[in-house]
Amino acid sequence: MMKKKCLAAIIVLISVFTLLTPVCALPDGFVPQNSDEIHEYADQVLKEEILDYISATRLNEETKCLTADELSTAINNYPEYPRRITDTVGAEIVLVEPLNRIVAYNFHAMGALEAEDLVVGVANSAFEDACVVPEINDKENVGGGGPYEPDFEKILALEPDALLTYTELGPGADFFENRMPEGVPVIRLDFIRPWYLVEEMEKLGYLTDRTEQSTEYVEWHDGIMNEIDNRLSQIPEDEKLRVFVDVWSTTYQQGDGNERRTVSDADQYSYYCNNAGGVNVAGDLNIPQGTIDIEWIAMQNPDVILGVAYDGSYNSDDISELKVQYDEIVNHPALQDISAVRNNRVYILSYRHVNGLAYPAARAQVVKWFYPELFSDMAPEGIHQELVTDILGSSFDVSEHGVFNYPQ
């Protein structure tokens, strides 16, 4: 009898506790990807923003908060807005209404998100991809790209409601954040670092109200990446290939040709080797990127040389852009006896191919180079074409045009 009473009491207590416990807040870093999640998160964000506003205006706390007008706009657009993310440099971005006039200094993801119509201006360098995303040709060229600064007056004249740019490439905070009009956020997302690709696509898809498209990309991305991960997991650590990563650019050609530029594991380009099941022979070097004597490479006797060229793109049909790096390596007298050269295992990738949305296709190419038997049925070019056709919606044929890797 006593036991029954205790049990009943416990059940009652659990029921009461369950009913009284408030719904848990969504976790930090959460990026909504469907309508229910967007509405639920908008509610959480709006509540937090209201608390910040009251803290600042009534409790005299020094808190960064939205203005009353911004909150009023958010309320008018509720529950679709507000939307909030933390960008890749850690800045909190809060939108209170839909974006319609984006200056996409970084245009990489806009085609995949079918968000070209939201863009009013792009960097000069974006036009290189116009052969795949022709809508770029309709956008205002704000200049910049590479080492050049954009025309800030031109950006302002476009009256943007947001500026999308890179974390490190291009101008910094002094140029953009500190000069943009109040209320126009500078969003820093890269789409050139593979480990951030999914997260950044989800964030931009959410901000531009293109979550269906970002989900499509993420599903495509994860499908390929998971398949590669599964197969690579079968390779024992001591059977992984030893790889020399050769980072090449005409601007690095110097001296008597007896030095090569390489990277340690602290550099992004080492990731392309390690992520494909290779072991970077220069991984422990104490500088992220630097030159190394050709004799050192010969002593390491790598199984494979993976070159990354600062060349190649969708708008080039000149394979010599990559072949010149290949030829330098395979023809160097000091490298004739190393395994990689003797066994014809020297491969060159275009940096534009690996630094972007096509990374799963580029990775598929590298793993197939590294472990041809394990990935014999994988078709990197076909994977690349899926991205171009199904996600970018382009008729561009990657087997006919573009320079992405060598040997092809």
Added chain:
Amino acid sequence: MKLSNRRVIIFTITLISLIFICPVAASGDQVTRSVTPELPGPGEVVDVVITLPDGFFGAVVEELPEGFQYAGSQHPSGGIKFSEQTLVFAVTGEKEIKYSIRIPGEGCGWLKGTWENLGDSSEGDITAVLISTPGADPESCGSSNKSPGFGALIAISGCFAGMLVLIHRRRE
């Protein structure tokens, strides 16, 4: 002309009711508060319900009397801030806010509050409520400052005036 006792009672009740209704009507309150139980015992938890109008998006700021402790709420945790004796609720369309406060062993105080609707840029006060334990010294309760206000004073005056007139007429 003589008035019946019944009419006097009805008139008096109506006027007394006005004392309580007047402050609400006078400030045009859109937001109201109820507290249960009305006469709590020492150390007891009282439940407070703030009722909000449709389409309210903004904040309710409650000031708890000294010695009173915030004891929890069913409002989403991300929409509550409690600092010292100030309790802030962010509201996104909810019709009511429920929260609890634990009153001290003995004492009293005015529960005061304000609201701000950011959707239509309006704001106002919530009628203050006196919470007191049995035997507490009313002198120590402080002042509501906001309530019952002039409306109530007028109503009280009117009530007494009305009663005097009625009594006078009955004696005639």
